[in-house]
Amino acid sequence: MPLFKRNPFGHILFLKKWLIRIFGLISHGRYRRFNNLHIEGSEILRDLPDNNVLFISNHQTYFADVAAMFHVFNAALKGRVDNIKNIGYIWNPKLNIYFVAAGETMRAGLLPKIFAYAGSVSIDRTWRSKGENVNRQVKMSDVSNIGKALNDGWVITFPQGTTTPFKPIRRGTAHIIKKHKPIVIPIVIDGFRRSFDKKGLVIKKRNVLQSMVIKPPLEIDYENEEIADIVTKIEYAIEQHPSFLKVISVDEYAKQEEELNKKRDFWS
Template identity: 75%
Template sequence: MGLFKTNPFGHILFVKKWLIRILGLLTHRRFRGFNELQIEGSEVIKNLPDTNVLFISNHQTYFADVIAMFHVFNAGLSGRLDSIKNVGYLWNPKLNIYYVAAKETMKSGLLPKIFAYTGSISIERTWRSKGQDVNRQVKMSDISAIKKALDDGWVITFPQGTTTPFKPIRKGTAHIIKTYKPIVVPIVIDGFRRSFDKKGLRVKKKNIYQSMEIKEPLKIDYENESIAEIVEKIEYAIEQHPSFLKVIPEDELQEKERLNRELRDW
């Protein structure tokens, strides 16, 4: 790699590599130390092409969700399946991983600005701004940026556009899927909301059961499925369809508490 080689967004890859290494080292104990992230399905990562892959996930914190995925993706690519033990996988990280984030969030302080350099596709939300509901048109430059990132590598997006659970899926994600035809990989995370603050920068509680499930790519008929059908498919895939709003069975609650006790004794 040339010292000043850049990606399509003008980021110097040498700088990006070192930022990922440093931020990875600083955050590793949040997922393997203070808490123990349980991973399932990371073998899916190894079988994906290098470009045009879209990860869709539910959203629980501003930053911790993406940081955990950077750990899991790079560990999986280095052969550590369902494990982030031994942080050596960060030495040669995948540099063409991007994530969609709200522009105002990524400009909210020095740390977010630094984190943005690791792969943020910063977009203007059409429905929310500075804590207020808004209604504005999608900027075509934002759509073009996502297309550019898919052409170069992998993109992580949170199609609800909020950390509040069971909010509707934004149709923009379905339009991107139908238009650019990426491989769509669903991810379901849990425990991040309980273990971190809303921004995902501060550890709020230790020994919480955290989980990340990487599912097989969705089967999508890009030509014939409607936007509404793709939206519903996303809702089910990331377990945010209204049908998942149910009382958690007592045995499931007991199992989660048992896992939390095991972690406290770990």
């Protein structure tokens, strides 16, 4: 690889590789030592093409979710099965992994700007800006950049556009799917909200069982399905449809917590 080869966004791949290596080494313990990341379905990743793959996921922190996915994706491509042991996989990472993020988040300080260089496709949210609700037009350059990222590689997006659970799916994701016809891989995560602060930079609690379930590709009729139908499929796939909300008894909750605590005791 030429030393100053760039990706479609002008980022120098040599520099991007080193950023991923460094942040991979720093963050690895957050999913292996302080807390435990339980992974299911990583074998699906090895059968995917090199580009035009869209990962859709629920969202719990600004950065820890994406960092975990970078670990899991690269580990799986290096032959790991549902684990991120032996961090050697990060030495030669997949460089065409991107994640969609709010531009104001990625511009808020030096560290987010560095994260952005590692793979962000930054967009201006049409419904939220600087903590205020807004209503503005979609920037066509944002749509174009997501398409550019899909043409080059894999793209991670959080279609709710927020870390608050059970918020509506943004229709823009369905439009992207209709337009670019990517392979759509749902991912469901849990435990990140309990173990990290909202930004996903500070470990808030230890011994938390984090989980990441990678599901088979969604079956989508790109030509005939309506936007609303695709939105509903996304809601169910990432387990954010209102039907997943349920009220349980105190006894059932206590039983579930006891079972989870047994799983969390991963040092024994």
